[in-house]
Amino acid sequence: GLDNALVQDSVKRVLPGSFDRHRKLVERLDELVAAVGEADLYSTGLAQTLGVSVRTLQTAVQHICGVSLHQHLRSKRMWSVRKLLVKGSPLLTVTAAARANGFWHLSDFARCYSRAYGEMPSETLTRARGA
Incomplete structure (x- = not known):
C-alpha cells in the first residue's frame, strides 16, 4: 500500500505492472543475498538463479532502489x-x-x-x- 502511495502516477501510467514485477524480483534478490552470506556475488549468477537476464535484474534494482545492482548488493x-x-x-x-x-x-x-x-x-x- 505504501509503495503505491509513494510511486508517482506518471510512473504507474508509463510502466504498467512493471513496478510490482520489479519489486518482487528485488525481494527475491534480497532473500538470495541474505542466504549466501560470504559467497561471491556476480550479476550473471544472480540473474541466472532468479531466472531473468542481467539487464532485467539491473533495471529492477535501479527502478525500485534507485541505485545500481552493485551498490544495492x-x-x-x-x-x-x-x-x-x-x-x-x-x-x-x-x-x-x-x-x-x-x-x-x-x-x-x-x-x-x-x-x-x-x-x-x-x-x-x-x-x-x-x-
Whole structure:
C-alpha cells in the first residue's frame, strides 16, 4: 500500500505492472543475498538463479532502489555487518563480521562503512559492548 502511495502516477501510467514485477524480483534478490552470506556475488549468477537476464535484474534494482545492482548488493551486505556489530557479541571481531558478509578488502570496507554510518566499524562494536 505504501509503495503505491509513494510511486508517482506518471510512473504507474508509463510502466504498467512493471513496478510490482520489479519489486518482487528485488525481494527475491534480497532473500538470495541474505542466504549466501560470504559467497561471491556476480550479476550473471544472480540473474541466472532468479531466472531473468542481467539487464532485467539491473533495471529492477535501479527502478525500485534507485541505485545500481552493485551498490544495492554492497548496501545489503554492509547492513548485515552493522546488525552483527550492533549486537556486540563478546567474541565477534570487525574482521569476522566483514568477512562473514563477503568483504575481503578490509580498508575499503572500513572506509565505506564509515561513509555509510558516520563511524568506524570498531566504534560501533565498542559502543555495543558498552565499553
